[in-house]
Amino acid sequence: GENVEQHPSTLSVQEGDSAVIKCTYSDSASNYFPWYKQELGKRPQLIIDIRSNVGEKKDQRIAVTLNKTAKHFSLHITETQPEDSAVYFCAGAEGAQKLVFGQGTRLTINP
Amino acid sequence: DTEVTQTPKHLVMGMTNKKSLKCEQHMGHRAMYWYKQKAKKPPELMFVYSYEKLSINESVPSRFSPECPNSSLLNLHLHALQPEDSALYLCASSQLSGDEQFFGPGTRLTVL
Numbered sequence: 001g002e003n004v005e006q007h008p009s010t011l012s013v014q015e016g017d018s019a020v021i022k023c024t025y026s027d028s029a030s031n032y033f034p035w036y037k038q039e040l041g042k043r044p045q046l047i048i049d050i051r052s053n054v055g056e057k058k059d060q061r062i063a064v065t066l067n068k069t070a071k072h073f074s075l076h077i078t079e080t081q082p083e084d085s086a087v088y089f090c091a092g093a094e095g096a097q098k099l100v101f102g103q104g105t106r107l108t109i110n111p
Numbered sequence: 112d113t114e115v116t117q118t119p120k121h122l123v124m125g126m127t128n129k130k131s132l133k134c135e136q137h138m139g140h141r142a143m144y145w146y147k148q149k150a151k152k153p154p155e156l157m158f159v160y161s162y163e164k165l166s167i168n169e170s171v172p173s174r175f176s177p178e179c180p181n182s183s184l185l186n187l188h189l190h191a192l193q194p195e196d197s198a199l200y201l202c203a204s205s206q207l208s209g210d211e212q213f214f215g216p217g218t219r220l221t222v223l
Contacts (some may be wrong), residue, residue, distance in 0.1 A: 032210055034221040043201065051210075089153050091167065096143060096210040098167060101153030 002027040002058050004092050006102025015031045019080055023090035025074040029059060033073050034099070039086045041106075047088075048075070063079040085109045113138060116216035117202050123221045126192060132218045134185040134202030143185040144203040147179060154214075160185060161207060181196060182216055192222045 013019050025033075034049035043091040047102065048063045050057045057064050061080075066073040077084055090102040115136045123132050123171075134143065142161050146154035159167035160179040162205040185202055199219050203212040 023148050034210065034212075043216050046211045046215070051209055091153075096205065096212075097144075097158060097161075099154075099212065101155075104151075104153050 002030055002032045002092050002094070002100040004090060004100050004102040006090050006105060008105060009103065010106045012106070012108045012110060015080055015082060017080055018078070019034065019075075019077045019107055019108070019109075021075045021088055021090070022072060023074070023092075024070075024104050025092040025100075026071065027092070028071065029094045032093045032096045033042055033064070034072075034096075035064060035075050036089045036091065036092050036101075037086045038089065038104075044089065082109050082111055113190050113213075115202055115204055115213050116138075117200075117218050119218055120216070121219050121221075123223065124189065124192065126194075128192075129188070129190045131189065131222075132187040132200055134187075134200075134204075134215055135183055136204040136213070136215075137183055138204065138213065139182075139206075140204035140213070141182060141207045142205045143179060144205075145175075145185070145187050146201040146214075148199040148201055148217070150198075158187075163196065173215045176222035189220075194222050197218065 006023045031052040036044040037047045038044040063076045087104045091099040093099045118133045121208040139149040145157040148154045157171045158177045163179045178186040201217045205212045
């Protein structure tokens with residue numbers, strides 16, 4: 001089955017700087033890669049996703065890149081703000097139902 | 112209504128109790144999910160229902176029994192749980208043809 005590794009486990013950046021979180025996956029059949037943000041005590045919420053037929057996707061300050069050959073994908077957050085502080089989970093799946101999550105990255109934005 | 116709701120928010124139960132968790136969505140989604148999330152860990156998929164039929168069971172112990180009475184409701188029946196089953200139980204739903212899974216706020220379960 002799929003195995004998703006995520007790094008780093010914690011990340012601290014200055015407000016306004018960029019943050020990058022990286023994930024690798026094992027199953028070459030996986031074709032859907034979402035990123036979820038989970039604030040303390042809250043539900044996970046999708047922030048961006050990418051399918052394997054696309055190399056990059058951007059939504060305002062958030063972008064995701066996918067390298068199918070290397071089986072890795074990354075989340076990029078630019079111009080970070082205090083409200084970006086949360087735990088971020090990457091995930092992979094063949095189709096979109098059987099999501100396998102990475103271990104999470106706790107992102108802290110320092111004012 | 113664009114939210115998934117779950118009841119109760121908190122549940123404390125003994126190892127001999129029987130209880131149920133409830134999940135509801137009115138977005139017309141035909142796929143519904145149960146996840147288990149331990150503290151500081153990612154959600155782990157337990158069950159998937161597609162068109163009210165169980166399509167994925169991730170080798171979950173039989174003390175957890177899911178039920179999908181209709182396209183809007185999903186239940187998780189709990190019986191003879193162990194203290195290690197204490198966790199946040201998340202429900203989610205999605206379009207069958209779509210990608211995004213919408214999560215509910217979860218039920219925080221404590222087994223004494």
